[in-house]
Every structure is written in C-alpha cells, then in structure tokens.
Amino acid sequence: MDFKELQYVLAIAKNNSISKAAKELYISQPSLSKYLQNLERNLNIRLFDRMGNNFILTYAGERYIECAKDILRIKKNLDDEFFDIVNQKKGRLNIACSIVRSPYLIPQTIPKFKEIYPNVEVNFLEETESNELDRLVSNGEVDVAIFNYSKDNPMLQCELLKNEEITLVVSRDHPLAKEGKIIKGCNFPWIDIKKFKNDNFIVNYTDQKSGEMEKDIFDKLGIKPKVVLKTRSVECGIRLAACNFGVSFALETHFKYSDLENTPIYFSIGKPKITTKLFAVYRRKGYLPKYVQDYINIVKKVV
Structure with a gap:
C-alpha cells in the first residue's frame, strides 16, 4: 500500500474539501481529485459523498480512515x-x-x-x-x-x-494578606479560603483544566464564589489579583517564572493544602x- 495514498485521504477527510486538502499537501487540486477518483475506482467503492464542495465520509470511508491512522501510527x-x-x-x-x-x-x-x-x-x-x-x-x-x-x-x-500545589493569589494590599500561617508540609503560608467567601473571584473557564480544578475546590469546600471575571489566562488572573481587583488561583509552576513588579501573596489552601499531579x-x-x-x-x- 502507498503511504502517500493514506495521507491524501486523511487530508481530504480532515478538511472536508479537495481544495483545502490540496493546499495542505502542496499539490494541485486537479491532481488530488484524479488521485481520489483512481483510488475509489481501484477499490470499487466510494470513500466520500460529494455535497457541493464538501466531501463527506461514507461508512467505507470511515473504516478506511480508522485503518489508515493505525497504519501510519505503526x-x-x-x-x-x-x-x-x-x-x-x-x-x-x-x-x-x-x-x-x-x-x-x-x-x-x-x-x-x-x-x-x-x-x-x-x-x-x-x-x-x-x-x-x-x-x-x-x-x-x-x-x-x-x-x-x-x-x-x-x-x-x-x-x-510533579505534584503541583494549587494556591490562592491575593494582593499584598488585601486585608487578609498578612494572616497566613506557616504549616509543615505547605510550600506557602496557609489560610482558610472560607475567609474569602465575600471576595470577588477571577476564575478560568470550566472547559480548561485550571477552571475544572477551581470548580472542584469550590464544590468540595462548599463555597459559592462571587465571580467578577472569567478568563482563559492564568497570568491575567494573577495580575488582576496582584492589583487587588479580586482573588484568583494559580498552580505553583504557573507563577514560578513570572516576573511581576507588584508581586502578590500566594497562600496554601485546603487541609492542609491542595495538590494536583x-x-x-x-x-x-x-x-x-x-x-x-x-x-x-x-x-x-x-x-
């Protein structure tokens, strides 16, 4: 079997289009169309249904794609x-x-x-x-x-x-900024997150792993947060917390390499801390x- 054949069919299936697949493969559209026509004629079966400019996989095409991926992986x-x-x-x-x-x-x-x-x-x-x-x-x-x-x-x-600790990020100007306690086993001063139940929270979206972990923390601790902003950027949350716009969460490796002029306070939270792998x-x-x-x-x- 020609591996090029597999790659061509995969590209068409991925793009649902001969023209887009041809651009991706750096070949001409007529050449790719002819290649597919010859392949289907040799196999005596249709791999795609043509709907205008869209190429939709048939059942045979779906099976071809599944096997093609396995072959190329091997x-x-x-x-x-x-x-x-x-x-x-x-x-x-x-x-x-x-x-x-x-x-x-x-x-x-x-x-x-x-x-x-x-x-x-x-x-x-x-x-x-x-x-x-x-x-x-x-x-x-x-x-x-x-x-x-x-x-x-x-x-x-x-x-x-690494086992990463999930921290609460708080501005140095926050009223609770100096209430952290040194507890054995925690990488950062520990604080009871329930003290922040009335604070505004900056959170990530739940389709992100970070947002999923934040929701899990709220659920486990029985907190209904006041969400002031949702963002996909952890760094954005850290910077907003640093300027006292609200409080946010961050994994320790997320801020390990950050270089902020106005560094926030990072607190350990949980019993006695919350980690993820x-x-x-x-x-x-x-x-x-x-x-x-x-x-x-x-x-x-x-x-």
Whole structure:
C-alpha cells in the first residue's frame, strides 16, 4: 500500500474539501481529485459523498480512515525506532500543552532540548482546552503532552513530573494578606479560603483544566464564589489579583517564572493544602524514542 495514498485521504477527510486538502499537501487540486477518483475506482467503492464542495465520509470511508491512522501510527513507530538505531540525533518531536503553560514551558525547555538534539524537528501545539490534550496523544497527533491528567485511558501512559500545589493569589494590599500561617508540609503560608467567601473571584473557564480544578475546590469546600471575571489566562488572573481587583488561583509552576513588579501573596489552601499531579502523557504501546524521554527529563527539571 502507498503511504502517500493514506495521507491524501486523511487530508481530504480532515478538511472536508479537495481544495483545502490540496493546499495542505502542496499539490494541485486537479491532481488530488484524479488521485481520489483512481483510488475509489481501484477499490470499487466510494470513500466520500460529494455535497457541493464538501466531501463527506461514507461508512467505507470511515473504516478506511480508522485503518489508515493505525497504519501510519505503526509506520511512525517503526520510523522512530530506525531513527534511534541509525542516528540518535535525528527525528521529529511533537509536543502539546495548554496555552496557559506554553509561555514558560517552551522557552525553558526547547532551547535546552535543541542543544542536545539540533537536528530533531520540534513542533509545539498549544491548546486552549486542556481536555483536548489526551485526544491529541490518543490519535497520534503528538508524541507527548504535558498537563494535569486525571482520566484513565488504557491507551495512554502517564509519567509523573510533579505534584503541583494549587494556591490562592491575593494582593499584598488585601486585608487578609498578612494572616497566613506557616504549616509543615505547605510550600506557602496557609489560610482558610472560607475567609474569602465575600471576595470577588477571577476564575478560568470550566472547559480548561485550571477552571475544572477551581470548580472542584469550590464544590468540595462548599463555597459559592462571587465571580467578577472569567478568563482563559492564568497570568491575567494573577495580575488582576496582584492589583487587588479580586482573588484568583494559580498552580505553583504557573507563577514560578513570572516576573511581576507588584508581586502578590500566594497562600496554601485546603487541609492542609491542595495538590494536583502534572504528567507527561504518551501512548502506552507506541515506540518512545530516546529524544522524547530526554525531553520529558528536561521538563522534570524545569517544573
């Protein structure tokens, strides 16, 4: 079977369009149309229904796509293994993380990685919705994703990077700013979050992992927050809290590399603190090149 054939059909299915797929594949639209016509004639079955300019998968097309992804995933595993056998310094690394983490994760890890593997191509996917990251790994679109994974997918392997503490972010001008207590086991001064029940909260959206964790905290502690603003940016929440617009939440690695002139107070909360696990997530049965594991080790040192 021609692997190019699989890639062509996948591109058409992805774009639902011959013209868009042709642009993505850097070939002419007539060439791609002819290629698909010949393929369907040889298979004696239609892979797509034509609805105007839209190409919709038939049932046969859906089965073709499922098998094509499996075949290309096996081919990639073999290619990666051959890269390692022939020359450890060559390959392709596809990484994904949330857009919240990318501002510090990319500059803190990629330069270090490229010093070791200058000839490994690196692609970084930044997702606005953390819940999409496991799908990218499962589908083979990325080699590894860095995020707070909480599901149980038998297809995926999780490597613990760090237990991250979830902190409450408060302005230094807040009336409760100096009421934190030093408690053993907490990385920051501890405070009872219920004292802030009447405060305005800056929160993330619940389709983000950070927003999901915030909602879980409120639910567990029986707090109905007064939400003054929702944002997808953790840094925005930190900066607004620092200027006393409200209070927000942040994982400790989110502000580890922040450089604010007006630094807020970070409090441990919970009994005695609340943590979440940060993982490197990759496919369980996929071949893991040495350079992927080396990248994971770099992330461990950074976070």
